[in-house]
Amino acid sequence: MSEAAERLKIFLGRVPYVRFLGMRAELAGDEMTATLPFAPHLVGNTVMPALHGGALGAFMEMTALAQLSVTSPASRVHKTIDISIEYLRPGKAQFTYARADVRKVGRQFANVHVEAWQEARSKPVAFLRGHFLLREG
Amino acid sequence: MSPEALREIARNMVETVPQASALGFKLLSIEPSRGSIMTPWREDLVGDPDTGVIAGGVITALLDHACGLAIISTSSDGVTPFSTATLDLRIDYMRAATPRADIIAVSHCYKLTRSIAFVRAHAYDVDPADPIATAQAAFVLKRGPVA
Numbered sequence: 001m002s003e004a005a006e007r008l009k010i011f012l013g014r015v016p017y018v019r020f021l022g023m024r025a026e027l028a029g030d031e032m033t034a035t036l037p038f039a040p041h042l043v044g045n046t047v048m049p050a051l052h053g054g055a056l057g058a059f060m061e062m063t064a065l066a067q068l069s070v071t072s073p074a075s076r077v078h079k080t081i082d083i084s085i086e087y088l089r090p091g092k093a094q095f096t097y098a099r100a101d102v103r104k105v106g107r108q109f110a111n112v113h114v115e116a117w118q119e120a121r122s123k124p125v126a127f128l129r130g131h132f133l134l135r136e137g
Numbered sequence: 138m139s140p141e142a143l144r145e146i147a148r149n150m151v152e153t154v155p156q157a158s159a160l161g162f163k164l165l166s167i168e169p170s171r172g173s174i175m176t177p178w179r180e181d182l183v184g185d186p187d188t189g190v191i192a193g194g195v196i197t198a199l200l201d202h203a204c205g206l207a208i209i210s211t212s213s214d215g216v217t218p219f220s221t222a223t224l225d226l227r228i229d230y231m232r233a234a235t236p237r238a239d240i241i242a243v244s245h246c247y248k249l250t251r252s253i254a255f256v257r258a259h260a261y262d263v264d265p266a267d268p269i270a271t272a273q274a275a276f277v278l279k280r281g282p283v284a
Contacts, residue, residue, distance in 0.1 A: 016183040017192035020159075041159035044202075045220070052156035053223035054201035058194025077185045080193045084227045 004070045008032065011069035015077065018066075021059060025066050032070060034063040036096040043093070051091030056116060060085065060098055060128035064112040067100035072110060074135040081109070083130040091125050094118055110134055138212055143167065147209055150202075157202055160195060164206075165241065172206035173243045174199060178236065189236035193228075193270075196240065196260055200272040201226055203242035204256040208276060211246050211254075220279040221254065227273045234269045238262040244272075252278055 001009070005027045012018050012025060021042070025034040036042070036059045044052025061083055068078050098116040114128040115121075144167055151157055151164040151174055160182070165173040176199050184192025205221050234240055243265075244258035258272040 014186050015192070016181050016186065017194060020181050020192075021194070041155050043155040044157075046155065047220075050222075052154070052198060052201070053226065054194070054198025055156050057197045057201065057226060058192065061193055061197065076187050079233070080230050082227070082229045083193075083197070084225070085197075085223075086225045087223050090222065 002027070004030065007073050008066060008070050011066055011077070015062075018062060021055070021062065023059060023062055025063070027070065030070075032067050032100065034059070034066060034098045034100075036098070038093050038095060045090075048090060049093050051093075051096065053085075053087060056087070056091045056096070056126050057083065057085045057128065059096065060114040060116050060126060061130065063098040063114050063116075064100045064128065064130050064132065067102060067112065068110055068132060068134070071102050072105055072134050075137055076135040078110070078135055079133040081131040081133055083128055086127045087125075088127070089123065089125045092118055096125065097121075105134070108134055143210065143212060147172065147206055150209060151206060154202075156198060160198060162199065162202060167206065167210045170207060170211050170246045171244065172203060172210050173241060174203050174206060175239050175241050177239050178234075185233070188233065190233040191236075191240065193230060196230070196234065196270050197226070197228055199240060199242045200228060200244075200258045200260055200270065201274070203244035203258045204246070204272065204274045204276065207244035207246040207256050207258070208249070208254045208278070211249055221276040222279070224253070224275040224277050228270055230270045231268055235262045240269065249278075254278055
């Protein structure tokens, strides 16, 4: 296992809330794809049914933090400063995927954009932009 | 609609929606255009294992849900936007939540148009004057009679 994959595995294993969501993530080279398998406890609208906007937002925020655990390794979890989420389509009762794009890493802060999709990447379900305070070491 | 009927709808929304129930949300209050929800600290919801601070995602879901509650509570004539979908949601995290403390979200729907609701919310734990996070959101309304 590569050093990056090892760091990702440690992050995913250490954060209890990752387990609550049921989120997974895999690295292909330096590209990480996060997966959120559908689970009944993630539903926010039982009629459609659709994923809760908060759960989808949480998944994208965790995707950003997981990506940062690989690209800006630290012994502690980085801290979210702000997030802005745009919802484009309802999250259906199926697998959701997300990728994070670290747009800028400074000494203290990182700017990360995340995209989430289901059947096709060309049909995004939601976007997230966020700023994160980077922990040292 | 009677306040009791509205409260029942609000309670259902806050306590029986699967994600809300999985996070342990409880309805605290509902008044015209406003609402508040409490969620307890839980070990399995921790986002920072070094400090026991709850994950930002829980606060995101709580604020999003509280915004939806404020929209439901705009109902005064028996016709309410019975279904809402989040269009956008902006959250600022001012500080880490206190480990093992309950978190409360308070929301206000300050403008309702035919198709959009504009809502603000904030979350705090110990001191209402010391927020953990604030939210600003726009929701799409799907209007209809209350079931």
